[in-house]
Amino acid sequence: MIRFDHVTKTYPRSTRPALFDVSITIDRGEFVFIVGPSGSGKSTVLRLALREEQATSGAVLVAGQDLGRLPLRKVPRLRRDIGTVFQDFRLLGNKNVFQNVAFALQVLGKSGHYIRQVVPETLELVGLDGKAKRMPHELSGGEQQRVAIARAVVNRPSILLCDEPTGNLDPAISLDIVHLLDRINQTGTTIVMATHDDDIVNDMRRRVVELSDGVVVRDEEDSLYLPKG
Ligand code: ADP
Numbered sequence: 640m641i642r643f644d645h646v647t648k649t650y651p652r653s654t655r656p657a658l659f660d661v662s663i664t665i666d667r668g669e670f671v672f673i674v675g676p677s678g679s680g681k682s683t684v685l686r687l688a689l690r691e692e693q694a695t696s697g698a699v700l701v702a703g704q705d706l707g708r709l710p711l712r713k714v715p716r717l718r719r720d721i722g723t724v725f726q727d728f729r730l731l732g733n734k735n736v737f738q739n740v741a742f743a744l745q746v747l748g749k750s751g752h753y754i755r756q757v758v759p760e761t762l763e764l765v766g767l768d769g770k771a772k773r774m775p776h777e778l779s780g781g782e783q784q785r786v787a788i789a790r791a792v793v794n795r796p797s798i799l800l801c802d803e804p805t806g807n808l809d810p811a812i813s814l815d816i817v818h819l820l821d822r823i824n825q826t827g828t829t830i831v832m833a834t835h836d837d838d839i840v841n842d843m844r845r846r847v848v849e850l851s852d853g854v855v856v857r858d859e860e861d862s863l864y865l866p867k868g
């Protein structure tokens with residue numbers, strides 16, 4: 640579903656690569672944590688998969704497409720198949736919960752009939768039934784992140800990329816959020832989550848790809864945050 644083949648990324652005017660010779664293969668339906676300290680390259684992995692950035696060398700393949708050869712006009716279609724969730728929620732502050740989620744479908748030209756059916760189903764999936772008319776500022780951080788997750792998955796993307804989605808949340812709320820992501824993963828969505836929250840990684844025991852200064856230093860199934868031994 641996502642493959643990095645000897646990917647090096649050096650940002651313009653930067654002397655040191657943000658990623659160096661990174662090879663990762665993520666299969667359909669996997670749940671993968673990308674861990675490592677700030678500046679280790681986690682966000683760069685996600686930006687390359689979204690084609691917000693391009694690899695300096697090596698190949699990035701997402702959903703069967705080689706992003707180095709993907710014409711710009713095909714980038715929107717690629718991104719339609721990838722949901723994104725960020726630390727800072729990024730909700731539209733002047734729209735209520737329903738409208739925030741509906742907006743993701745409106746921009747795809749979906750009918751009002753379809754939207755009125757699918758948005759409530761999605762709000763129920765994320766545990767927000769009954770909150771459709773609340774404004775973002777009336778919600779807790781955990782609830783706001785649930786809205787962001789609903790918006791990210793409402794058009795059923797095959798991939799969900801999460802960049803520190805629990806970075807602004809208390810530990811207990813963070814676990815709720817990652818358990819929600821786990822439920823979404825169980826519906827078949829491939830999930831890649833960048834985090835430096837060791838409690839979450841240790842609770843979940845999923846595949847862990849660890850970056851250090853842009854290099855993969857560990858790639859283990861069913862793993863803890865810290866290397867064993
Ligand atoms: P992380 O998500 O693990 O914090 P990043 O992928 O954001 O790491 O950053 C990896 C490295 O690349 C860091 O040294 C960061 O300063 C650098 N970097 C990130 N984005 C840019 C950019 N747009 N221009 C130059 N350097 C960048």
Ligand code: ADP
Binds near residue numbers: 677682
């Ligand atoms: P994160 O919180 O995911 O680690 P960063 O704080 O590294 O993200 O980056 C936030 C934004 O700043 C990104 O758009 C990134 O491209 C940009 N950025 C990060 N580091 C640099 C840098 N050294 N030079 C220029 N832009 C950077």
